[in-house]
Amino acid sequence: MxxxxxxxxxxxxxxxxxxxxxxxxxxxxxxxxxxxxxxxxxxxxxxxxxxxxxxxxxxxxxxxxxxxxxxxxxxxxxxxxxxxxxxxxxxxxxxxxxxxxxxxxxxxxxxxxxxxxxxxxxxxxxxxxxxxHKLKEYGAFEGFNGNTPVMQEMFHLIEQVAPSTASVLISGPSGTGKELVAKAIHNLSPRKREPYVAINCSAIPATLLESELFGHEKGAFTGAIARKAGCFEQAHGGTLFLDEITEMPIELQSKFLRVLEERKFRRLGGKEEISVDVRVIAASNRDFQEAIRQRRLREDLYYRLNVFQIETPPLSERAEDIPLIARTFIDRFNKTNHKNIRGIDPHAEILLKSYAWPGNVRELKNTIERAVIVCDGDTITVEHLPPHITATPPRIAGPLPGQREGEQTLAIPIGMPLALVERIMIEKTLEAHGGNKTKAAKTLGISLKTIHNKLHRYRH
Ligand SMILES: Nc1ncnc2c1ncn2[C@@H]1O[C@H](COP(=O)(O)OP(=O)(O)OP(=O)(O)O)[C@@H](O)[C@H]1O
Ligand SMILES: [Mg+2]
Incomplete structure (x- = not known):
């Protein structure tokens, strides 16, 4: 008891x-x-x-x-x-x-x-x-991290929509985890033991996409040497994930819509009607409304799929999650590279949190992989990060009151270590003087020797 x-x-x-x-x-x-x-x-x-x-x-x-x-x-x-x-x-x-x-x-x-x-x-x-224990058993969100409110809200949405058979549209910039969302919905649904079939519409030539989706009979076209089941058939009972749906040829979209409505289709060159029970999830990193306007996405298909919409936020909107996600990547790349890196030092962490991450989590993943490979110690520091991340101050802000037009300002997050503030200030001032050390030293009120020494230390 x-x-x-x-x-x-x-x-x-x-x-x-x-x-x-x-x-x-x-x-x-x-x-x-x-x-x-x-x-x-x-x-x-x-x-x-x-x-x-x-x-x-x-x-x-x-x-x-x-x-x-x-x-x-x-x-x-x-x-x-x-x-x-x-x-x-x-x-x-x-x-x-x-x-x-x-x-x-x-x-x-x-x-x-x-x-x-x-x-x-x-x-x-x-x-x-x-x-x-239950969550572990599900394993649904394994490797899908986020403690910030936006991510928690998204996880909650996923949990809500998963048990139904409703179609889901996932939108969000590249590298924000749209595939992970689709997989989590499947894993949390009653279909989790049935097939999960993913197809990327932009990765398959338009001419082949139709047969990839619906399959073909032997001899249906040149090269069709045997009967082949398409993604729809393979996903029967489970989930079909259509990535980059806006890249599907518009004519194929009408056929796809018909199949969704009727839940029946024929293989290419086939006579037999095949009934399927498939839950469809589709994603795109394009804005859906814009894609409709540009005639990349049929409006009727959009309305058919848009029973539920989930948006994956850009990484810069959840910067507080960066250390957590980075740590899971460190664990992953420690294993593949036989390393034993324990964490990220505070300077490097601040830089990671203030960088804009145009490539989102995918870019963070690549950055951490690189850092793990080049790091010989047990902590990732500024020197293990690529120059475009370390050289970028948090951001260049507009002029402050009383400042002359055209004069640049650095916005530095509170808590940034002084040594790093100093480095950024020196490098940016130097940049502003077109690399002229004498002028930069004068502006900064330090000797030429000091600026030389400091620059030497940064570069070695
Ligand atoms: N929240 C997260 N936690 C951990 N890893 C993540 C997270 N989000 C994304 N990733 C990882 O980042 C990489 C990119 O994610 P994913 O492929 O799902 O992005 P995407 O939104 O489908 O991008 P694209 O539009 O370019 O296809 C993957 O390796 C994925 O595992
Ligand atoms: Mg993707």
Whole structure:
């Protein structure tokens, strides 16, 4: 029974017996220890959730025993008892790591309240463990990271839409995780054990796309040497993911729409009508409305697919997630490169967070892969990042009040290490003077020698 095993560590026979009787009445299973050593021995066999400890327990005393227990078994809740009411031991007890402190003789009501508080905590912890376990079992969001509110909102949407058979349209800039969204929807749906078939409409020549989608019979066209099942057929019972849907030839889009409506189709060159049960998810990094205007996407197909729309936000709109995502890539590339890099130093982290990431998560992934390869130590630092990231200050802001027209301003995030601020300032000033060190040094109020030394250090 979770949370119902309790160990009493008390040298006084009478008081521990009275306590054991009381606890048995409340449904606790108890064991008794007379010394600290005995307490530790019983503990490893009995595995209690709670230990009630008398301050006077030989030979260590209660406080020391609590410290030992908290160090070795942090999940166990300790309640300390003392005969003489005193404020000081109470404070000491909490500081040592006890959950609560009670005076002897014990007031049953107070003990009951403390035990109930512990039992609530144990219940919540068990629930959290269970939920974590469930998520792992799903594995749906594995490798798909994001703690920022926008990402959490998106995960929530995915969880909501997944159990239905509704079509989903995913939009968002390149490299923002549209494929991961499609896969997560499939993994969280009742179709998760059925096929997931992905096809990229821009990667397949237009002439071949039709037969890729619907399959063909032997001899349907030159080169069709055998019958082939298309993606629709392969995805039967499961999910079909059409990536870059806006790149599908417009005539094929009408046929595709018809198949979606009728849930039936023929292979190329085939007579037999094949019925399929397929859930369709489609994605594009183009703006759907714009694609309709440009006649890249049929409006009727758009409305047929757009039962539910999910937008993957650009990485720069969730910069707070960058360290988390970067860390998962470090783990991944540590494995493939047999490295043991533990993290990113604060300077490098600030630069990663302030860079604009036009290529989004894909670009971050490549950047981290490169950094892992070039890093010989155990921490990724500024020198492992490519120049376009380190040389770019957070951004060039507009002129400040009172500033002359055309004069540039650096916007530097609060918390950027001074050494880095200095480096950016020197490099940008130098740039502004067309690389003239003498002029740059003069503007910055430092000697030519200092600027030489500093530049030398940055470059080596
Ligand atoms: N939130 C995330 N956490 C971890 N990895 C991510 C995340 N988002 C994307 N990735 C990774 O970034 C890379 C690009 O993601 P994905 O291929 O899903 O992007 P996309 O939106 O489909 O891009 P495109 O429009 O160019 O096809 C993949 O390797 C993917 O695993
Ligand atoms: Mg993609």
């Amino acid at each position: 979770v949370g119902k095993r309790l160990l009493i560590a008390d040298p006084d026979e009478k008081s521990r017996q009275a306590l054991a009787v009381l606890l048995a009445r409340w449904g606790y299973q108890t064991e008794i220890a007379e010394t600290s050593a005995e307490c530790l021995t019983i503990l490893s066999r009995f595995e209690p959730s709670i230990v009630v400890i008398d301050m006077a327990i030989p030979t260590t005393g209660g406080l020391e025993l609590v410290r030992t227990l908290r160090g070795e078994h942090p999940g166990i809740y300790c309640i300390l008892l003392a005969t003489r009411p005193a404020l000081e031991p109470a404070l000491e007890a909490i500081k040592a790591g006890a959950f609560d402190y009670l005076d002897k003789p014990i007031e049953p009501l107070r003990l009951r309240i403390v035990l109930e508080k512990i039992s609530d905590k144990i219940g919540i912890q068990a629930e959290v463990r269970q939920l974590r």
